[in-house]
Amino acid sequence: MIDCKNAGEKIHEYLDGSLDEAARRELLGHVEACVSCRARLDQWEQAVSALEGLRPIEPPATMLHQVMALVQERATNPKLVWRKLLYRVFVPASAALGLLLLLLPSSGLLHLFSSGADTTVPTSDVTSSVLGESGQALQGLANQGVDLFDTMLTSGAIAQVGVVLGACLILLAAGVLLWHLLDRERTRRMLRV
Amino acid sequence: MVSEALGLAGWRLPSLALAGKGDTPNDGVLEPDEVWVERARRHPDAFAELVRRFQSRIYSLTYRMTGNREDARDLTQDAFIRAYDGLSTFRPNGRFSPWLYRIAVNLCLNHLRRRREETDLGEIEYSLRSGTLEEVVENREMEKTVARAILSMPTHYRSPLLLRHISGLSYEEMTQVLDMPLGTVKTRLHRARELLSARLRLEGVEGIG
Structure with missing residues (x-):
């Protein structure tokens, strides 16, 4: 059973794509009902996508x-x-x-x-x-x-x-x-x- | 042709194929990195292929770790030279990329330790994206904020964050690069994400992504 205490870890696993389907559904169910966990998921997801959105910097041609x-x-x-x-x-x-x-x-x-x-x-x-x-x-x-x-x-x-x-x-x-x-x-x- | 004599089919000598190369080899046939390690042990010229494959990735990592173009260039060069010097100690069954990343990360950490975290936040470079002028400016501002947030983090959080989300390493590879147990790597990465998120919110970044 997911509660706000252990949701943080599950959110990270969700961001890693390592949750199985049942655990994923359970987490999303909790997040739908919980405003603070919803906010955490959104913020961490946004941080990851901002980071991954950084383009690779090319090294000098030499x-x-x-x-x-x-x-x-x-x-x-x-x-x-x-x-x-x-x-x-x-x-x-x-x-x-x-x-x-x-x-x-x-x-x-x-x-x-x-x-x-x-x-x-x-x-x-x-x-x-x-x-x-x-x-x-x-x-x-x-x-x-x-x-x-x-x-x-x-x-x-x-x-x-x-x-x-x-x-x-x-x-x-x-x-x-x-x-x-x-x-x-x-x-x-x-x-x- | 020397390359034929060396059995390096499909590979050109570096003097003929240096400029403007990306991370992919020139003929599309991607042989494992470890094959090139074996060749480079016998023929130093073959090391060029490994440099060609990894220079962008290592440079991106060192740049994001230090926030400084000069430092990133020196650290990338140093990482490759140390890798070359250590080819004879490279384990035959090992994988080249985590080994190279490990050298690069350790160099960055030593460098930052010496520099006492004095990261030059003023000199952050941004790659241009295509789009309208407004979009470009907006993206530049966003990248600037994200880069600043990364550089403001302690290095023990910065390195797992960058290895995962900039270099795209798996957890298993990260344990090898950072020489830490899986649990520690996960804990640090998770904490780093939370820290980055908090810093971005402090910078007033809303609705990113």
Whole structure:
């Protein structure tokens, strides 16, 4: 049953064209009998038709030219292409590499601190029983990591590679942070839009 | 011909087809916007078709949001450039138009926030309608009043009102553009209509429509 309290919502639904036939008839019946609801319907309907009666304003004739000139500039400007690469390729790739560097030698580092101990990661019964075959596979991978680390440690390569990559990552992070601080809006635009 | 080489049948390079184009493509075959998004990802020139399709709609929206022609031009340009920059992040199953409207609305809201709602009510432009001189003058006055009433509304009411009644978006599209639940969108739109109606009555507009 429609009364003046809930008629407002129904009038809006009527203006949206979302009322079914029965609800529409019920609303119009109420509106016929109620002066204040009739006035509301008329006024809101008039406001909507005045708004929709506004003609679209045409953009300047040069709009397409100007936008496409900027698009071309962005597509070909090496500076902008480089920025895109930096954010979309280089940064994620560095992050992935950094993560890998952390994960790969971690098992080996454990081994380094327990010098003189067994060079393989011990297979515990608990691991085997809980994780089964996949646990053993992981164990195998960890042992491979230890072997790789041993080889690199012997040749002294890991220290050099680690220092170089660490320095690169720190420089990259500092650069991105600085660039972000200089223009946060630009960073947001690059990352979100 | 480069466009043929790019597989862009029925589409001309922007340098040959820029001036005076409306929102419809030149050959009447309307491919989905998302097809052009895919093309524009590979060939920046193809973005021209999306600009051609949406420039009037986005310009109308930004103009009605700001009430200023210069701002509307800058915001429209910015919206397209940001859309172009973000093409790689555009979801393959998403729809282009709500996404573009969302960029445009957010730009307008940021701009108005920066400008602290100082909308220039003096510089309102009106499109001419055909008819007698009296009708034209009357319509201009009416449009002026309506435009002023829109600009005097808070932006959180202005944007749903314009998206619905100027841009013609559905409620579903509006939820995507405004990033709000359906209930909130409806409540704001309804309140905005009531507010507009009240302001028009204050301006002495009777018997409109």
